[in-house]
Amino acid sequence: MNTGDDQHNFTFTELMKQLFILLLVFQFSISNAIAQMPADRNGGVKRDSSFKNMPRVGKVFGIVHDANTKKPVEFATVSLLSMRDSSVVGGALTDAKGKFQIEELPPGRFKMRVSFIGYKTFDYQPILINPQNQMFDVGVINFSASAKSLKEVEVTAEKNEYTNNIDKKVYNLDKNIVNAGGTATDVLQNIPSVAVDIDGNVALRGSTNVTIFIDGRPSGLSGPNRQAVLQQLPASAIEQIEVITNPSAKYDAEGMAGIINIKTKKEKMKGFNGNISVGVGTNDKYNISTGINNRTSKTNVFANYSYRSEHRDNNGAGLQEYSVTNFDSYSSETNSDQKSFFHTAKLGSDFFLDNYNTLTVSGLYSNSGEKKNEYQYYNFFNDSATTSKLQRNNYTDESASNADGTIDYKHLFKNSKREFSASTNFSNSIREQQNEFTSSAEDLGNIPYQTNLGKQNFIISTTQTDYIHPLKNGRLETGLKATIRNNDNLLNASVYNPSLGAYLKDSIYSDHFIYNEQVYAAYMQYSGKLKSIDYSAGLRAEQALTTGDSKTKQSKFENDYFAFFPSASVKYTFKNVNEFQVSYSKRVNRPNTQALNPFIDYSDSLNLRSGNPELKPEYTQSMEFAYSTTLDKWNVSTTLYYRHTNNLISRYRSVDLNTGVGLVTQINFNSSDNIGLESVVRYQLGKLGSVMTNFNIFQNKINASNIDADLQSNATNWNVRLAFNLRVAKSTSLQVTGMYMAPMVKPQSTISQMMSGVDAGIKQDFWKNKASLNFNVTDIFDTRKFVFENRGVGYVYNGFRKRESRVAMLTFTYKFGSQDSNLFQRKKNQRQDNPSMEGGGDFGL
Secondary structure (H helix, E strand, O other): OOOOOOOOOHHHHHHHHHHHHHHHHHHHHHHHHOHHHHHOOOOOOOOOOOHHOOOOOEEEEEEEEEEEOEEEEEOOOEEEEEEEOOEEEEEEEEEOOOOOEEEEEOOOOEEEEEEEEOOOEEEEEEEEEEEEEEEEEEEEEEOOEEOOOOEEEEEOOOOOOOOOOOEEEEEEEEOOOOOOOOOOOHOOOOOOOEEOOOOOEEEEOOOOOOEEEEEOEEHHHHHHOHHHHHHHHHHHEEEEEEEOOOOOOOOOOOOOOEEEEEEEEEOOOOOEEEEEEEEOOOOOOEEEEEEEEOOOEEEEEEEEEEEEEEEEEEEEEEEEEEEEOOEEEEEEEEEEEEEEEEEEEEEEEEEEEEEEEEEEEEEEEEEEEEEEEEEEEEEEEOOOOOEEEEEEEEEEEEEEEEEEEEEEEEEOOOOOOOEEEEEEEEEEEEEEEEEEEEEEEOOOOOOOOOOOEEEEEEEEEEEEEEEEEOOEEEEEEEEEEEEEEEEEEEEEEEEEOOOOOOEEEEOOOOOEEEEEEEEEEEEEEEEEEEEOEEEEEEEEEEEEEEEEEOOOOEEEEEEEEEEEEEEEEEEEEEEEOOOEEEEHHHHHHHHHHEEEHOOOOOOOOOEEEEEOOOOOOOEEEEEEEHHHHHHHHEEEEEEEEOOOOOOOOEEEEEEEOOOOOOEEEEEEEEEEEEEEEEEEEEOOOOOEEEEEEEEEEEEEEEEEEOOOOOEEEEEEEEEEEEEEEEEEEEEEEEOOOOOOOOEEEEOOEEEEOOOEEEEEEEEEEOOOOOOOEEEEEEOOOOOEEEEEEEEEOOEEEEEEEEEEEEEEEEEEEEEEOOHHHHHHHHHEEEHOOOOOOOOOOOOOO
């Protein structure tokens, strides 16, 4: 039994599990137990500047009647104005029954204005929208007749490319130019706090132990081969990137460094509208994507499809030298040619059952394929004299498919701020791979020696319920979640028999490993406010049951992990523009399938790979001290953070000094300590645009003395990003981004260069902004590569790897259909064309 990073006796462990069971039961009883508690309609929370960057999730609705006839008033204009500066933040027209609803409102205090020709302007205030009160029903408005009319109001809005919610940072991609035609990997390379290495591994503040969600949940698209999946998701399908570095108890505890949530697009404009985009890039790169949606008062049907085909070259080199002389050193050179294609399609619908109930059903299907020729050249030498040469060729043919289905339900309680939501998701990802290996030594020519047929079947299902109950000075949140993962890995290898002239199955190179994981979680979190202080405290309990079955080695293992994950935060707001927050959380990183599978991969006979079934989870205690302010054109966010990790899971390489063969596996180091300072600064250059910079410096101390007394490191690492978003003309935008990562030192290695570079793009809008032409170049100076040195007992290995990164792309985009403003304008024109139809002011958005 493993209860986490703390040692407990049997009695205490059983007590903790009983409390966990009570947490599971709690949610099912809470709504009935406290349903009769009085709810403060306005939430008792005043509007302050901390709301300005929060998500637009509010809704205001009601009915407009003639005060005399009591009949519905159709086509009346309902505008919502900010009580702070009287700016228009939303609006709608009443329908044939006099009903209206205004959605996607930010938190704040508002005044509602109803206007119509022949009626007196009607004002209703105050209307308060906040996290505790996202819905406001104004009821029936009795409209009195008047000869006055309200002039037309028109407003346009544009999202900032970055908003800071202090608990998370949100990056909007509607201004993203440099990654047009690219993938999720390309997008993440330009997100502050995030780094992506040459293999597509994602790191957050220097740690690769980060959880990646797609639309707020795990998915087959974030399955066992996350790097390939991020290459599959097109940048054109991504709306936002959310970076959550210190998640609260309501989030999954998995992920030492935090959570990156990739939010895909779902159009919300009323009427029928859509877009199509076509791109072509250097070295045979092509893409096409399209998205449509049709939104009415009852439904919102959305669909999108994308296709991408690309050709990339990759190369690398290495040199392994020894401090012993009983065998040869060697140098290596690698070149590869890779062609791939990706199809991704999504279809779904929101059903607005009424003002209190919404049901969303969506499905996603993706298909991809890749063909790769890789050539490796080895030169063995002793005392600078060549002793032998070897060439290895590896041909790979890979295909993958993924099916993903989701059902979401949300219920808002009438005349209350209570809220209940439930969701279920099922995803199945299948990956098949065929490898053919040949080799040649000196002048012997190509010698076939091995073929691999691999299949990986990854299934994940999640079910989650959440309940929010308002209290007098805050709110209580509770939820349950079950996540079940099944991963079946099969590898059939055949070795060439020269005497028979045929391939025969070889059990040494074949593998079958099945991994199952079940995670059951419950959480409670209370949030409140006391004058200028916002606070929250939560507790999450997770029970993880894992089993591994190596059919190859005829061995099984089971792990039972139970742990509590507390979180807390306190935020102080002063002078309306300054926020200071202290937060704490505990998190876990459980070893995955590849890290646990004991099979030894012999694909490269000189560099073997293997998992470690003895791996333990790593547990992290994280603290952050954050400060955020907005002054005129400046937005500044600075965070001091500290992470302490026990049982750090790390890559470890050893070399057999009898054969010279290296083995890479995963092991637990004693501990890791990270302390860092990160700052994100955004400056608004008036109408010209904005500039944003991100600087992160951290000290990483790793203690691996449990492996070797001298295996320790203490190094300072830093990186910096700079992004310019400029409007050089009325319809012309320019974006330039650059990043530099300083050398990184780890116990076994030094990385002297990793993924630094400059991207640039220019976008020209035309046809009244319905169309645009985008030209971008990634890695202009061709500097993105991975240069490293690996050190171990008796050897030193120096090498580099480079993936084709300097790519020029030309993309054309066209938007079609109606927009919100067109919908209102069309109804205005109907009234003008028909004098008998009464009309009023219009609201454009």
